[in-house]
Amino acid sequence: MIDITLEIAEKALRAAQAKAKELGSPMTVTVVDEAGRLVLSARGDGTGFFSTDTSKAKAMAAANFKKPNSELAKMVAQGGFWSIVPTVLQGQLLPTLGGTPLVRGGRVIGGIGCGGGTGEQDQECADAGAKAILA
Numbered sequence: 001m002i003d004i005t006l007e008i009a010e011k012a013l014r015a016a017q018a019k020a021k022e023l024g025s026p027m028t029v030t031v032v033d034e035a036g037r038l039v040l041s042a043r044g045d046g047t048g049f050f051s052t053d054t055s056k057a058k059a060m061a062a063a064n065f066k067k068p069n070s071e072l073a074k075m076v077a078q079g080g081f082w083s084i085v086p087t088v089l090q091g092q093l094l095p096t097l098g099g100t101p102l103v104r105g106g107r108v109i110g111g112i113g114c115g116g117g118t119g120e121q122d123q124e125c126a127d128a129g130a131k132a133i134l135a
Helices: 006-023 051-065 069-077 081-088 119-132
Strands: 028-033 038-042 099-104 107-115
Touching: 006 028, 006 038, 006 099, 006 107, 006 119, 028 051, 028 119, 038 051, 051 069, 051 099, 051 107, 051 119, 069 081, 069 099, 069 119, 099 119, 107 119
Parallel strands: none
Antiparallel strands: 028 038, 028 107, 099 107
16 A cells, blocks of 8 residues: 655655755755655755666665665665665665655655765764654
């Protein structure tokens, strides 16, 4: 069942972009549904041409693994399975800083991914977007 709507995705995107503006970092924001299908993406002014791909892959990782990418990145750093996920999945999932699951009613309904700043800035923006839909 698909619970994420365009309205929810827009709210998350606006909050992530507002955080990026506050941080002074250009940001591309992508929102996917719980299966990783694209709902909304906006490439920020001044971001790299590849930020649309990486922000989507970060959102897909958050949605599919149902964890913030800040947790996934720690597992990647330990090596083993998590360190080869991007290679095995041919870049479709990127468990690095900058993604957060979107949760409503205790259930993951999608993911938000951000790219364009430092990893920490990307994660702050994704977290801000996810927090915005809880209200």
